Every structure is written in structure tokens, then in C-alpha cells.
Amino acid sequence: MGQQQLNVCVVGAGYVGLTTGVCLAYLGHQVTCIDKDREKIDMLLAGRAPIYEPGLEDLLRLANARLKFTTSPEACRHADVIILAVGTPPTPNGNADLSFMEAAAAEVAAQLTGERFQVIVNKSTVPVGTAQRVNLIITTAIASRGGSANFAVASNPEFLREGVAIHDTLYPDRIVIGSASNEAINMLRVMYAPILEQTFAAPKVCPRPERFDLPALVTTDVTSAEMIKYAANAFLAMKISFINEIGGLCEKVGADVTEVARGIGLDKRIGPRFLQAGLGWGGSCFGKDTAALIRTAQEYGYDMPIVSATVSVNRRQRLRAIDKLQETLKVVRGRTIGLLGLAFKPDTDDLRDAPALDIIRVLLEMGARVKVYDPVALENFKIQYPNLAVEPCKNASELSQDCDAVIIVTEWEEFRHLPLAELAEKMTGAKVLIDGRNIIDRQDAEKAGLRYVGFGR
Ligand SMILES: NC(=O)C1=CN([C@@H]2O[C@H](COP(=O)(O)OP(=O)(O)OC[C@H]3O[C@@H](n4cnc5c(N)ncnc54)[C@H](O)[C@@H]3O)[C@@H](O)[C@H]2O)C=CC1
Ligand SMILES: O=C(O)[C@H]1O[C@H](OP(=O)(O)OP(=O)(O)OC[C@H]2O[C@@H](n3ccc(=O)[nH]c3=O)[C@H](O)[C@@H]2O)[C@H](O)[C@@H](O)[C@@H]1O
Numbered sequence: 001m002g003q004q005q006l007n008v009c010v011v012g013a014g015y016v017g018l019t020t021g022v023c024l025a026y027l028g029h030q031v032t033c034i035d036k037d038r039e040k041i042d043m044l045l046a047g048r049a050p051i052y053e054p055g056l057e058d059l060l061r062l063a064n065a066r067l068k069f070t071t072s073p074e075a076c077r078h079a080d081v082i083i084l085a086v087g088t089p090p091t092p093n094g095n096a097d098l099s100f101m102e103a104a105a106a107e108v109a110a111q112l113t114g115e116r117f118q119v120i121v122n123k124s125t126v127p128v129g130t131a132q133r134v135n136l137i138i139t140t141a142i143a144s145r146g147g148s149a150n151f152a153v154a155s156n157p158e159f160l161r162e163g164v165a166i167h168d169t170l171y172p173d174r175i176v177i178g179s180a181s182n183e184a185i186n187m188l189r190v191m192y193a194p195i196l197e198q199t200f201a202a203p204k205v206c207p208r209p210e211r212f213d214l215p216a217l218v219t220t221d222v223t224s225a226e227m228i229k230y231a232a233n234a235f236l237a238m239k240i241s242f243i244n245e246i247g248g249l250c251e252k253v254g255a256d257v258t259e260v261a262r263g264i265g266l267d268k269r270i271g272p273r274f275l276q277a278g279l280g281w282g283g284s285c286f287g288k289d290t291a292a293l294i295r296t297a298q299e300y301g302y303d304m305p306i307v308s309a310t311v312s313v314n315r316r317q318r319l320r321a322i323d324k325l326q327e328t329l330k331v332v333r334g335r336t337i338g339l340l341g342l343a344f345k346p347d348t349d350d351l352r353d354a355p356a357l358d359i360i361r362v363l364l365e366m367g368a369r370v371k372v373y374d375p376v377a378l379e380n381f382k383i384q385y386p387n388l389a390v391e392p393c394k395n396a397s398e399l400s401q402d403c404d405a406v407i408i409v410t411e412w413e414e415f416r417h418l419p420l421a422e423l424a425e426k427m428t429g430a431k432v433l434i435d436g437r438n439i440i441d442r443q444d445a446e447k448a449g450l451r452y453v454g455f456g457r
Helices: 015-026 038-045 056-062 073-078 099-109 130-144 165-170 182-197 222-253 257-265 286-299 305-329 355-365 378-384 396-400 413-417 420-426 442-447
Strands: 007-011 030-034 067-070 081-084 118-122 151-155 174-178 216-220 336-340 369-373 405-408 432-435 451-453
Touching (some): 007 099, 015 081, 015 165, 030 073, 038 067, 067 073, 073 099, 081 182, 118 182, 130 222, 151 222, 174 182, 174 222, 216 222, 222 257, 305 451, 336 396, 369 378, 396 405, 396 420, 442 451
Parallel strands (some): 030 067, 081 118, 118 151, 174 216, 336 369, 336 405, 405 432, 432 451
Antiparallel strands (some): 151 174
């Protein structure tokens, strides 16, 4: 490929670490993915991906010759670049829990020999100051064993979305690298060269988009890089909360929020993406990262009313599904309600902070009978939430049997093509279809005999 091949270790083989590792191997680097979870590593050694991410297993196969999987951090000893991609879950007060990050940094530090220059990259989403903290952990560990330090830390936040993670990794809008070390920045520039210059042959599982500009490389200081990640997620979450707030008013005045979103999104200053109104955002990051941003601001005695409102509008939005049930069914207790979709978004099996979970809990508290179906996340759901007394179904048709109302919670592609007449036939009472993602045509639903309720229209 004419590119310089680096030896890369990725610590943490989750949604981000595994995708990054597999893509970097596909691009020509020698990659070792390290995870402390034996089960994950065993699956990967057997050629299977421990998460549902379209295209990932195919790419795993394609890059197999340059990929290694292990539970031992020892491979870091010979790495040019060590990428930290461990989880940073929220603590109860909103702070990011950095214990995995700190433990990983210490494990890596134990492997650094000082014989070659090595770059330690923070890819996890971490509050400002974390790169410095990682630097301190490693420096202290090396000093305490009398070793010599020959490394630099860089912040390289990740912007991929689950479900399209490979696309976002191979064809990003930009790559952000924050570091005080030019040597580190140059090393990462080499690592990302195939992406920055798009010199690789696009894999069949993830073709290059027809219209695609070369990604921008943003090099900056570490603190700004750390802030860029939080600001990006807070802005995207705000965009969704904004359109949902507008949607609430659209319902009152008789406008259609999908038309409004189209009308404003064509203004290039606003842009059409992340303006889909509905049940609001979920997932492992928007909630966690807005909370961490507010928490950081609090530590400085600084108010962030826009970010706070983004969160509270989103909380209210999920419960709008319950309001709509009450408005249409009047009494919810004793009714049968079906949820189409459990994952926080389509094309993933991830249930972290999924709107479906809140809706299920409230419905059960209200005394409803709850049926659920998800094309991919059902198995995860059964394992992770064995105490939620819902009835799992095999498909939308089975789910609709005897339902007073069905709520579309996740915009899975197959829900865009629901057999509406069949659903109506099987449902009972008011036969309400609550379209939590605005993916069904009202007229089609009404023609099939359903009472259609959208969001913001
Ligand atoms: N999931 C997403 O779409 C995105 C996540 N992020 C950020 O990336 C980070 C990772 O997120 P995910 O990949 O979703 O997490 P994840 O929970 O899927 O994966 C983290 C992995 O790290 C492993 N791990 C923890 N400590 C370890 C250690 N000391 N040594 C080896 N392995 C260790 C865990 O076993 C787990 O497999 C988080 O900070 C998150 O905010 C950023 C962009 C996108
Ligand atoms: O830091 C992260 O973890 C990632 O968080 C989000 O990615 P992700 O959570 O995987 O998925 P999104 O596509 O952003 O969707 C998030 C939620 O917003 C909802 N959403 C999205 C778009 C929209 O217009 N309306 C809307 O309600 C989705 O249904 C989903 O629940 C960001 O988009 C990524 O850039 C970022 O890297």
C-alpha cells in the first residue's frame, strides 16, 4: 500500500476499541486488541464479533492476518501506538468514572521499556485533564521502578456512531488529535494516513460514499481535544432536543415537525441531519457525556443552561409516549401495549440508556401488560433485564396480537414496512399505533384501520 506500517495495541475491545482495531488492521497496520474480558477475546479468536455491528465480522475476516487478540497487556511493550478505548461510564453524580482508564494506564505503564518512542492515545471520552492524569500515572510508574520514559500522551476522541461504526471510522468528517508532542502527532498522522488520504481499497461491506471529501485533520492541544468531544455530543443531543421541543409546539398549532425539519434543514447553516423528532435520544454516550459536561462546569461554578435543558427536554420526550397512550386509551392499567424496538437505535444490540427501558418501567408500574420485540437486541434484553416482566415476541405480527396500542420505539428498517393491515386485524380496542420515530405514513396506517399518533405532527 506504500504506507508505513505501525505496530498498534488497542486496550479495550468494545464498540470503539474493536472497530478501531479491526479498521486499522484492514488499513495495513499490525494490531493487537487487548481486553480483560476472557469471553470476548475467546469469541474474537474464534472469528466472531462479541457485539452486533454491521460489517464488523466481515472486516475481521479480511484483516485477520494482521490482527491479534489477547487478555494480556504484554503486547504493549512493542507497540508504536497504544490506544486506550476502555469504558468511562457515569458515576451517580454525573462524573465520568475513570477507574477503567486509570487501571488501563497503569497496566500499560508496566510494559513501557523506554527503548522506543511510544504514543499513548486516549480514545475514550474523558473529561478535561484526563490526558494529564494518564501522563502522571505512567510517569510515576516508570519513575518508581527506576525506568526511563520515552512516551507521549495524545487525546484522539472518537466520533463513530453505533450501527455505522465502520463507515464512520473509514470515512470520518475529521480526525482530532490533541497533544503537546509533535512526535506523537506525527506518529498518529502516519497511523491515520490511509484514512486521511483515502488510499485504501474500500471494502465491499462498506463502500466509499459517492460524494466524500477527504477528512480534515485537526491538531490541537489536549484540553481542547477533550472538550471537542463533549461539545460535539452536547451539540448533537441539543439539536435533537431542539427539534423535539419544536415538535411539541407543532402538535399544538397543527404543524408537521417533519415538514418543519425539512424546511429548516435545507439552510446550510442548520443542516438536515439529527433533526428527526420522536422519542428522543438514548445510548451510552449522549446522556453520559451531557451529564459529565454539566458536572465539569459545576466544578468551576459555571452554569450550562442549554445543556441542562437538552437533558430535561429529552427526559420529558420519552414520557410523551405515555401521555399519548393516556390521551388515546384514557385508562392504561390492564391494557396490552406492544413495544417495537428495544435497542437505543437501529442496527445495534446496545440497550444502554434505551428509551424503551424507561417506557417499559412506567407501563409496568401503571399496571399494563407489556409485549416486546426487537430484531437483534431481544437476547441482550433477556440477559440484562430478567426482572422486567414483559412478554418477548418473535416478530411484529406476534407482538400485535391483542394489543390495544403498539409503540414504535426504534426505527429499525423492518418497522418501516410493517404489515399494517395484519397488525390492525390482530390488535384490539382502539388499535392505536404510536409512531415514536415518525416512520409510518399516517394515511397508510389509517387506511389499514389503525389510529395513528405521531410525534410533533
Ligand atoms: N459506543 C460508542 O458509540 C462510542 C463510545 N465512545 C467512548 O469510547 C469509550 C469506550 O466505549 P465503548 O466501546 O462503547 O465501551 P465498551 O464497554 O463497549 O468497551 C470497553 C471495553 O474495555 C474493556 N476493558 C476495561 N478495562 C480494561 C483493561 N484495563 N484492560 C483491557 N480491557 C479493558 C472492557 O472489558 C470492554 O470490553 C467510552 O469512553 C465511550 O464514551 C466514543 C465514541 C463512540
Ligand atoms: O460518543 C458517542 O458514543 C457517539 O454518540 C453518538 O452516536 P450513537 O449514540 O452511537 O448514535 P446516534 O446515531 O448519534 O443516535 C443517538 C440517539 O439519538 C437518536 N436520534 C438521532 C438522530 C435524530 O435525528 N434523532 C434522534 O432521536 C437515536 O435514535 C439514538 O437514540 C454520536 O452521533 C457519535 O458521533 C458519538 O461518537
